[in-house]
């Protein structure tokens with residue numbers, strides 16, 4: 001057995017700085033290139049795994065909208081859910097113990113908006129905070145005269161720029177149970193995440209011109225604002241008149257839950273959403 005010649009190794013001079021820089025560059029490149037490849041491989045594996053029968057029963061019982069999807073899209077939804085559930089942390093708040101039923105229900109609704117897109121659309125989403133029911137947030141408001149007032153407001157959901165979504169489990173259940181009323185807090189909050197990732201509502205305040213995304217959504221947004229000011233009845237929830245971000249989130253809820261009405265009442269808006277989501281929910285089975 002030969003001993004390791006530590007003396008000669010320790011005595012040898014360090015490689016020149018250019019060689020160290022080269023080694024460092026190669027290591028950084030290996031991480032930059034290797035990590036996406038590793039993630040892609042992991043996701044391919046996850047997508048190939050069928051959902052456990054227990055999860056399928058939860059979908060049947062809790063998320064009736066899934067039954068309306070054509071079979072190939074149901075398979076895609078299952079694959080998206082696998083990746084979503086492996087990637088995202090769920091945190092129970094106010095004493096809520098997060099169950100498999102909660103995770104599966106939230107994942108199914110959250111993955112509807114990326115059904116025709118890609119898992120990577122939610123790469124920035126890190127965690128989902130679940131409250132048992134509506135949660136109260138403290139608000140500080142400053143009016144034009146500079147008077148500051150504090151208040152509280154109950155929320156069913158929130159979407160944060162730092163990749164965090166907050167949901168009320170009670171409102172999630174209600175949203176899932178009625179798939180055709182245009183109200184779905186999970187689709188709404190995850191539409192905000194897509195908006196953050198792609199800057200979808202950035203230009204909607206500008207006066208509309210042309211027929212592209214910003215023009216069509218901007219025009220529909222301004223019409224909703226006018227109708228809300230007049231208290232006129234609208235297909236889209238008047239909450240969408242709050243600002244362009246809320247408009248996109250509300251329009252997304254209608255796109256998935258009231259697709260036929262939206263395609264008929266707002267064909268240009270429907271066509272733009274259809275292009276973005278790469279889906280045609282108006283052709284899915286009726287509720």
Ligand SMILES: [Zn+2]
Pocket residue numbers: 188192245246249
């Ligand atoms: Zn919102």
